[in-house]
Amino acid sequence: MTQVGKTLLKGHALRHEGRPWYDAEGGYVTDYGRRVYAGDLRAKCSCGALSEPNVSQTAARRWHREHKDSLR
Numbered sequence: 001m002t003q004v005g006k007t008l009l010k011g012h013a014l015r016h017e018g019r020p021w022y023d024a025e026g027g028y029v030t031d032y033g034r035r036v037y038a039g040d041l042r043a044k045c046s047c048g049a050l051s052e053p054n055v056s057q058t059a060a061r062r063w064h065r066e067h068k069d070s071l072r
Contacts, residue, residue: 012064012068018061021044026044040053042054
């Protein structure tokens with residue numbers, strides 16, 4: 001059974017709702033508990049895949065949909 005718009009894929013979840021809080025190596029960027037928005041930050045999938053740098057939250061969600069589609 002297929003559902004239109006259904007994008008769930010086991011083992012793949014977009015971290016922090018797609019907010020770009022990860023550096024190029026996938027490290028979580030914080031400054032003593034406060035999130036820092038500087039540099040080339042990326043969104044991250046729970047599988048470890050990283051988006052292109054400096055994407056908006058909407059673009060991160062689109063990237064994640066495409067990432068999961070490429071694995072199906």
